[in-house]
Amino acid sequence: xxxxxxDLTKRAEAAIDKKAPFGEDIDLTKxxxxxxxYEYVENLExxxxxxxxxxxxxxxxxxxxxxxxxxxxxxxxxxxxxxxQEGVEVMGTAEALAKYDWMEEYxxxxxxxxxxxxxxxVQLHQNDGYFIRTLPGVKTTFPLQACLYLKxxxxxxxxxxxxxxxxxxxxxxxxxxxxxxxxxxxxHLGVSEFFIKKGAKVSFTMIHGWNENVAVRPRTGIIIxxxxxxxxxxxxxxxxxxxxxYPNAYLNGKNSxxxxxxxxxxxxxxxxxxxxxxxxxxxxxxxxxxxxxISTGGTxxxxxxxxxxxxxxxxxxxxxxxxxxxxxxxxAVPELEGRVADVEMxxxxxxxxxxKEEIEYLMARGLSEDEAKSTIxxxxxxxxxxxxxxxxxxxxxxxxxxxxxxxx
Amino acid sequence: MLELxxxxxxxxxxxxxxxxxxxxxxxxTHILFGPNGAGKTTLLxxxxxxxEYKVTGGQIRFNEEDVTHLPLHxxxxxxxxxxxxxxxxxxxxxTRQIIELSGHGGADIDExxxxxxxxxxxxxxxxxxxxxxxxxxxxxxxxxxQQPSFVLLDEPESGVDLENISLLGGAINKLLQKDMKRQRVxxxxxxxxxxxxxxxxxxxxxxxxxxxxISCSGNPREMLGHIKESGYEECAICPSC
Numbered sequence: 001x002x003x004x005x006x007d008l009t010k011r012a013e014a015a016i017d018k019k020a021p022f023g024e025d026i027d028l029t030k031x032x033x034x035x036x037x038y039e040y041v042e043n044l045e046x047x048x049x050x051x052x053x054x055x056x057x058x059x060x061x062x063x064x065x066x067x068x069x070x071x072x073x074x075x076x077x078x079x080x081x082x083x084x085q086e087g088v089e090v091m092g093t094a095e096a097l098a099k100y101d102w103m104e105e106y107x108x109x110x111x112x113x114x115x116x117x118x119x120x121x122v123q124l125h126q127n128d129g130y131f132i133r134t135l136p137g138v139k140t141t142f143p144l145q146a147c148l149y150l151k152x153x154x155x156x157x158x159x160x161x162x163x164x165x166x167x168x169x170x171x172x173x174x175x176x177x178x179x180x181x182x183x184x185x186x187x188h189l190g191v192s193e194f195f196i197k198k199g200a201k202v203s204f205t206m207i208h209g210w211n212e213n214v215a216v217r218p219r220t221g222i223i224i225x226x227x228x229x230x231x232x233x234x235x236x237x238x239x240x241x242x243x244x245x246y247p248n249a250y251l252n253g254k255n256s257x258x259x260x261x262x263x264x265x266x267x268x269x270x271x272x273x274x275x276x277x278x279x280x281x282x283x284x285x286x287x288x289x290x291x292x293x294i295s296t297g298g299t300x301x302x303x304x305x306x307x308x309x310x311x312x313x314x315x316x317x318x319x320x321x322x323x324x325x326x327x328x329x330x331x332a333v334p335e336l337e338g339r340v341a342d343v344e345m346x347x348x349x350x351x352x353x354x355x356k357e358e359i360e361y362l363m364a365r366g367l368s369e370d371e372a373k374s375t376i377x378x379x380x381x382x383x384x385x386x387x388x389x390x391x392x393x394x395x396x397x398x399x400x401x402x403x404x405x406x407x408x
Numbered sequence: 409m410l411e412l413x414x415x416x417x418x419x420x421x422x423x424x425x426x427x428x429x430x431x432x433x434x435x436x437t438h439i440l441f442g443p444n445g446a447g448k449t450t451l452l453x454x455x456x457x458x459x460e461y462k463v464t465g466g467q468i469r470f471n472e473e474d475v476t477h478l479p480l481h482x483x484x485x486x487x488x489x490x491x492x493x494x495x496x497x498x499x500x501x502x503t504r505q506i507i508e509l510s511g512h513g514g515a516d517i518d519e520x521x522x523x524x525x526x527x528x529x530x531x532x533x534x535x536x537x538x539x540x541x542x543x544x545x546x547x548x549x550x551x552x553x554q555q556p557s558f559v560l561l562d563e564p565e566s567g568v569d570l571e572n573i574s575l576l577g578g579a580i581n582k583l584l585q586k587d588m589k590r591q592r593v594x595x596x597x598x599x600x601x602x603x604x605x606x607x608x609x610x611x612x613x614x615x616x617x618x619x620x621x622i623s624c625s626g627n628p629r630e631m632l633g634h635i636k637e638s639g640y641e642e643c644a645i646c647p648s649c
Contacts, residue, residue: 320499357496364456364492365510365554366484375509379500379533 004104008113012123015114022303023244023273026215028117031156031187033125034075038151041080044070050181051149058176058207059396060147069132071146075157076127087138088171089131093160096131106162110193110221110250118217122158122191129159129190134169134200143172143205150179150186150214161192165200165228173202174396177216178209185213192220196228198253205233205396210240212269218245226253226282233383234262235400236272239298244273246303251313255284261291263381263400268297268327275303275333280313280343289317292380295328304347305335311342321351322380324373409434409471409595410455410558416465417447417454424450426620427466432558435592437584437609439628440599442617443640448599449493451617452560455597456490457483470558489556491547493563497535503546504530511553520552524579540567548579559583559596565604577608586610603632616640 019025041047044062047055052062055072064070069083069090078092089096097103113123130146150157165171177188188210196202210216222230230249249258260276278287289304306315321330332349354376362372383396410432417425424447432438442448454461455468457480468476475483498506503526507517521527524545535543544564551559564580565573585592586609598605606629614628618640624631 355496358498360458360480361492361496361498362506362509363479363481364484364490365506365550366481366512367509368481372481375501375505376498379498379502379505382500384500 004107008108008123011114012120015120016117016124018114018116018120020116020118020217020244022246023217024215024242024271026187026217026242028121028156028187030154032154034127034152034155034157036075036152038074038077038079040078044072044080047079054149054178054181054209055147055176058147058178058209059174059205060145060176064145066142067145068140068142069144071130071132071144072149073128073130073147073159074149074151075155078128081130083144085138085140087135088140088144089133089135090144091131092128093131093162094128096162103162106164106193106195108193110195110223111191111219111248115219118189119191119219121156122160122189122219125156125158126160127158129161131162132171132173133164134166134171136166137168138166139170140172143174146173146175148175148177148188148190150183150188152186153183154185156187156189158189159191161190163192163194163202163204165196165202167197168199169197170201171203172205174205174207176207176209179211179214181211183211183214187215187217190218192218194220194222194230196222196224196230196256198225199227200225201229201231203231203233206235207396208234208236208240208243209238210243212239213241216240216243216245218247220245220247222247222249222258224249224251224253224256224258227255228253229257230259232258232260232276233396234260234264234274235396237263237265237400239267239270240272241269242271246274247276249276249278249287251278251280251285251287252282253285254282256282257286259288259290262302263292263383264300264302265294265296265381266298266300266328268325270298272298273301273303275301275305277305278307278315280306280308280315281310283310283312285313287315289319291319291332293319293321293330294377294380295321295323295325295330297325297327299329299331301331301333303333303335305337306345308338308340308343308345311340313343315343315345317347319347319349320380322377323351323353324377409436410597411469412455412466413469414466415454415463415468417450418462418464419450419460423464424620425454428617428621430615430622432595432597434595435585436613437596437598437611439606439611439614440597440617441614441631441635446617447620448617449562452490452562452597452599456480456488456560484554484556487557488560489551489554489558490560491544491551491562491564493566495535495543495547497533499533499536501534502531503534503549506534507549507553510550511555515553517553520549523552523582524549525575541569541572544568544572544576545579548576548583551583552579557594559594561596561598563599563601565600565602573604574608577605580605580609584609603636606632
């Protein structure tokens with residue numbers, strides 16, 4: 001492992017100034033590496049009231065009822081980690097690296113360490129992250145929950161997460177990333193590498209709730225084997241100064257599936273550049289990208305790049321955007337790339353304001369104009385598009401409803 | 409109940425209605441005939457209060473109140489309801505929800521859905537991929553929940569098969585309290601092209617709208633017979649008009 005780490009460090013050092021192709025170029029030198037450490041807590045209920053409130057706003061249940069395990073990291077410190085189901089492992093990645101020799105088979109295998117300056121920075125200044133693994137055939141009864149929390153002002157949080165679903169296993173993760181209520185500025189750099197083995201299924205629901213001047217650069221790669229399923233749901237309804245992400249899913253196995261859903265609302269002062277790229281590399285592979293974006297004054301770019309490399313694959317993309325303010329910008333950038341003839345790929349995109357006909361239709365039923373608009377927006381942000389299990393759907397629904405109150 | 413006096417309406421700067429006079433009393437059902445482009449839908453949309461239909465003259469009174477310039481939703485709250493011919497699709501909003509909203513929380517959704525055979529569509533997005541008949545039944549379910557005292561129906565039978573016309577006719581009769589003789593108060597104005605709806609709904613008065621004004625009024629069945637026989641061209645030159 002040490003030889004591998006040396007090699008990775010060299011590659012990271014060489015990429016430390018490498019700009020990302022999308023998003024504002026963030027000057028990482030203006031942030032500090034966090035120094036303060038926090039106590040481990042056995043019970044999430046013993047966290048402070050304000051911390052609990054922030055966690056709950058991003059879908060984390062501090063009572064941990066109906067959860068198969070929890071992982072909470074404040075800045076650099078793993079505050080809590082547990083698993084309540086046999087066959088499900090939850091720990092910090094530093095601990096996993098020390099525990100398992102085979103970690104090098106996964107470390108920086110789905111994301112390139114020298115992809116850009118942010119991945120390089122994570123390698124050179126890593127502060128843990130979560131390691132979640134389901135053993136072969138194990139199916140989580142309830143979702144696992146993970147939270148990465150920025151507690152200190154002006155820091156950079158550099159996490160590296162590894163998620164492994166062994167053959168035939170099923171794993172549902174809800175992850176909430178947020179900041180302390182007093183944190184005005186900071187940056188979250190999160191590398192996440194997913195390995196979905198043969199016949200395994202992972203749903204990954206991420207809710208972000210940042211503060212005004214926080215920058216966010218997640219870097220995610222997903223490798224999916226035969227009959228594997230990866231379902232990603234992303235929700236952002238609060239202001240983030242600058243967020244850019246473009247996860248890559250590699251559908252390497254026959255009949256593998258990837259689906260990305262996102263619900264994003266951007267208020268004034270918020271710039272979000274998101275999307276997903278899917279490489280369909282085996283017959284029967286299927287991918288879908290569905291985004292619902294709303295601007296109340298900020299800028300949101302929905303990207304999607306679907307690459308059909310072999311015959312017999314299917315890909316579909318839907319980008320729908322609503323502009324609710326004179327100054328808002330919503331951009332949909334769908335790209336389909338078929339590299340062989342026998343592929344089935346399609347996309348639809350629509351951007352605009354709420355249709356007048358829809359508002360008036362509801363007004364004819366007695367709703368005021370504002371009530372009609374709110375009703376249409378609630379429908380537009382319907383979490384049912386995500387196909388979640390009922391208890392998780394309810395948690396997400398609550399988070400979306402709370403978020404909506406902020407911008408409606 | 410509803411009184412239109414010299415109503416003039418323009419759409420995108422073009423005058424469509426140029427002096428409509430019409431009175432519909434409590435518990436009456438009126439039928440509106442007229443060729444394409446005569447202004448029938450414009451008349452309904454103007455009564456309902458859609459902002460694109462600009463009233464340039466005259467008055468609309470509803471239950472003694474001048475509603476000529478009242479916003480759409482306030483007219484709905486006063487008791488005017490409308491069935492749309494081509495309603496929009498609303499993604500993410502379920503049919504169950506729009507019926508609930510129409511009834512302001514007081515409607516028994518499942519019972520209403522049962523009445524118009526809509527149960528299987530309750531969890532679908534509003535009007536998303538609905539057939540002609542499904543749209544009409546969904547419209548009717550919303551109106552039953554809304555319980556308006558004055559109903560505007562724009563071609564309730566168009567695009568609907570015979571079986572569904574019968575079902576819709578039953579729903580319209582219920583909406584108009586046709587089974588209640590003395591206590592009946594609800595009124596209605598129906599646009600029809602084919603007149604099929606007259607086989608299911610008893611109407612009191614018929615009107616022909618020509619060139620943006622009511623040119624003739626009378627027994628709706630007799631009028632339909634004349635129209636079928638001679639077309640609207642005869643109406644235009646009819647000396648009694």
